Amino acid sequence: MPSLDKLLGSDGYxxxxxxxxxxxxxxxxxxxxxxFMRSGLxxxxxxxxxxxxxxxxVLRDMKGVGVAIDKVPEWIASxxxxxxxxxxxxxxxxxxxxxxxxxNRTRRTKVVTDVLSPLLVLNPLESMYSYWSxxxxxxxxxxxxxxALAEEGMHPPNVLTTMEQLFDGVIEMRLYEExxxxxxxxxxxxxxxxxxxxxxxxxxxxxxxxxxxxxVR
Amino acid sequence: MSVDIxxxxxxxxxxxxxGILLVGIFRALEMRRxxxxxxxxxxxxxxxxxxxxxxxxxxxxxxxLPETGLLSLVSIIPFLAxxxxxxAYADQSVLVAIETDFFHRDTLGWLRARWPVAVFLVxxxxxxxxxxxxxxxxxxxxxxxDLLNGVFFFSLVPILGYVTGALIxxxxxxxxxxxxxxxxxxxxxxxxxxxxxxxxxPFATGSLPYVxxxxxxxxxxxxxxxxxxxxxxxxxxxxxxVGSTAPS
Numbered sequence: 001m002p003s004l005d006k007l008l009g010s011d012g013y014x015x016x017x018x019x020x021x022x023x024x025x026x027x028x029x030x031x032x033x034x035x036f037m038r039s040g041l042x043x044x045x046x047x048x049x050x051x052x053x054x055x056x057x058v059l060r061d062m063k064g065v066g067v068a069i070d071k072v073p074e075w076i077a078s079x080x081x082x083x084x085x086x087x088x089x090x091x092x093x094x095x096x097x098x099x100x101x102x103x104n105r106t107r108r109t110k111v112v113t114d115v116l117s118p119l120l121v122l123n124p125l126e127s128m129y130s131y132w133s134x135x136x137x138x139x140x141x142x143x144x145x146x147x148a149l150a151e152e153g154m155h156p157p158n159v160l161t162t163m164e165q166l167f168d169g170v171i172e173m174r175l176y177e178e179x180x181x182x183x184x185x186x187x188x189x190x191x192x193x194x195x196x197x198x199x200x201x202x203x204x205x206x207x208x209x210x211x212x213x214x215x216v217r
Numbered sequence: 218m219s220v221d222i223x224x225x226x227x228x229x230x231x232x233x234x235x236g237i238l239l240v241g242i243f244r245a246l247e248m249r250r251x252x253x254x255x256x257x258x259x260x261x262x263x264x265x266x267x268x269x270x271x272x273x274x275x276x277x278x279x280x281x282l283p284e285t286g287l288l289s290l291v292s293i294i295p296f297l298a299x300x301x302x303x304x305a306y307a308d309q310s311v312l313v314a315i316e317t318d319f320f321h322r323d324t325l326g327w328l329r330a331r332w333p334v335a336v337f338l339v340x341x342x343x344x345x346x347x348x349x350x351x352x353x354x355x356x357x358x359x360x361x362x363d364l365l366n367g368v369f370f371f372s373l374v375p376i377l378g379y380v381t382g383a384l385i386x387x388x389x390x391x392x393x394x395x396x397x398x399x400x401x402x403x404x405x406x407x408x409x410x411x412x413x414x415x416x417x418x419p420f421a422t423g424s425l426p427y428v429x430x431x432x433x434x435x436x437x438x439x440x441x442x443x444x445x446x447x448x449x450x451x452x453x454x455x456x457x458x459v460g461s462t463a464p465s
Contacts, residue, residue, distance in 0.1 A: 024450045025395050026257030064255055153394055153451055175251055176453045180240060182247040185455070200455060205253050 004212050007188070007201065013169065014193045015108075018136040018146040020116075020164060023173035027184060029149045031205045032173070033112040034067040036147050040110035047073035048100050050113040052087055055080030066207030073112075074100055087118050094135045101139055109144035116163070117151040125159055132166050168192035173203070185215055223428040230432035231275050234439050238268045238275070241443040248449055256313060257449055260399065263306040264446040270298045271439065278431075293349050297342045300373065303407060304338055307380045310400045314387030317396055324387040325379070334376055341369050374414050381408040395449060402445035409438030 013019060013036075021029045040047045051058055055077045062069065075081035076096050083096050093115065101109050120128050132148075139146050148167070150160060152174065164170050170189040175182050185200040200215040242265050249261035273295035311327045323329070344365060352362065384404030391397040413434035420427035 025393060026252045026254035026450065028253035031253045061254075065253055174453050175248070175450050176455050178455065180243060180247075182244060182251055182452065184251040 004210060007212055008191060008194065013145050013147075014191070015143055015145065016140045017168035017192050018140065018148065018166065019169040019171060019191075020148050020150055020167035021171045021173065022150045022152050022160060022164075024152045024175070027173045027175065028065075028203070028205050028210075029173060030061060030114065031065040031067070032171075032210060033114070033147055033149055034062045034065060035205075035210050036145075037073055037110060037112050038067050038069055040108075041069055041071040041073060043108070045110050046101075046104035046107040047110045048076065048097065048112070049073045050076040050085060050093070050097055050111065050115055052078055052085055052115050052118050054078050065205055076100070085115065087115065087122055090119055090123065090131055094131065097135065098138050101142060101144060105142045107143075109139075109142060111139060111144060111146040112149075113146070114149045116148045117154050120150075120155055120159055120163070125162060129162060129166070132163065136166055164189075176200070183215070186212060223423060223425045226425075226428050226432055227278070230436055231278070234275050234432075234435055235272060237436075237439050237443050238272055241265075241268045241439075241446055244443075245446045248446065252450075256396075259309065260313075260396075260449055261446065263302075263309060264442065264449075267299075267302050267306055268439075268442060268446075270295065270302045271442075274299050275435070293345055297345060300338065301342060303377070303410075304335065304380065307384055307403070307407065308335070310403055311383045311387045313396060314384070314391045314400050317393040318387070318390040319392050320390075322390060324390065325383045327383045327387070330379070334379070337372070338376065341372065345369060370414065374411055377407060377411045377414075381405075381411060395451075398448040399445050402441050402448055406438045406441035406445060409434040409441065413438075 008014075021032055023029045037047050037049060049058065055075050056079075058077065076083045076085045076093070078085050083100070085093060087093070097111065097113070101111065116132070119131070123131075136146060150163065152160070169191040172187045172189055174185065176185050177183075184203060186203045187200055188194075188196075190196065201212045202215045203210060203212045245261045245265035245268065249258050249265065252258045252261060277292045277295055308327075308331055311324055311331075315321055315324055315327070318324075348362065348365060381404050384400055384407065388397045388401035388404060391400065413431055416434075417427050417430040420430065
């Protein structure tokens with residue numbers, strides 16, 4: 001995603017970081033995660049996709065947003081994967097993610113997960129804060145970038161604000177109104193090692209990737 | 218000088234309703250363009266289509282068209298298209314609500330009832346259209362014509378009531394809070410159509426109470442459809458103090 005890499009600096013997402021993508025359902029958070037994972041697979045990185053959905057659903061979704069993958073990531077999913085994602089057992093989930101990453105510690109690792117919001121709904125904030133703090137710290141011990149997707153509107157505002165503190169980068173995607181028109185815009189709220197990026201960026205998802213351009217009113 | 222109060226109310230409400238519909242269609246299409254996920258794009262498209270088919274019914278209600286003969290199709294077809302689109306959109310919404318329910322419960326037996334109801338509606342829509350083409354005005358005004366119309370409308374009310382119930386119950390069971398609100402508002406919007414049919418029945422067409430009930434429910438219902446579209450995603454306002462500058 002050259003346009004996004006340019007926005008974030010020459011090398012894209014900084015190494016050993018955890019990025020949180022926040023936005024309402026349907027806006028394209030998953031698409032951003034798919035493109036992130038695809039770029040890792042193309043570069044030969046070890047990629048892990050941890051999802052509360054079945055593998056078939058994710059693959060269908062990827063096809064729908066034009067992400068074609070030749071190589072397959074390792075899956076932790078509710079069905080269709082050797083390792084199951086059970087939201088009622090967060091400890092096993094965390095163990096499986098860390099174990100898979102540790103097995104591949106000699107390679108650059110990319111982890112994409114959409115389990116943050118369901119876990120926050122099913123568990124108290126205090127326990128989830130420690131849980132994610134531990135998981136992200138362990139993943140950052142090795143050369144990895146973790147990409148977590150969070151649903152806006154599914155949690156009270158204080159929950160996401162609290163969780164944002166655990167992440168090195170926060171990307172916000174949402175719809176904005178300009179008169180009668182409605183525009184999907186993107187904001188980098190924070191990113192480790194980068195000066196704050198002021199302003200809004202237009203984004204569009206197509207078969208060739210995700211295009212991000214400064215939004216000029 | 219006498220003022221035609223029902224006519225004036227009709228004209229003002231039609232103007233307001235068409236304004237809401239045009240803004241709603243534009244915004245629904247904007248949202249369709251903005252969404253990446255298919256489920257949300259579909260809902261935005263269906264909402265735009267629903268609002269689009271409401272426009273001819275509103276315009277038609279303000280124009281005096283013949284109630285029988287081939288020209289009556291001009292007034293019948295928009296209404297039949299509206300019924301068909303309401304049912305198709307509601308069906309899609311209830312299925313999405315069932316899919317997003319943690320327990321995938323069959324809302325009010327919708328999975329079993331949807332096909333029989335669809336066949337019933339299609340048959341009656343066909344009878345209405347064929348009747349308008351084949352029957353002479355005299356035949357349409359006969360007891361048989363009245364009977365067919367009566368059966369259609371008295372069947373339509375329970376069907377729309379059932380659709381409303383399925384939407385409201387399905388929305389309450391959906392785990393997706395955004396879809397929940399949007400489906401709930403759609404259910405409430407369709408309920409205004411049912412209320413309009415039931416409450417306006419005792420009044421003579423064109424009378425003041427009839428116009429108040431009809432147009433009042435139309436304004437409320439269409440505003441609810443508009444809110445249902447806008448509930449598809451939280452919409453922010455761009456902060457003025459932040460410049461829109463590219464990173465150096």
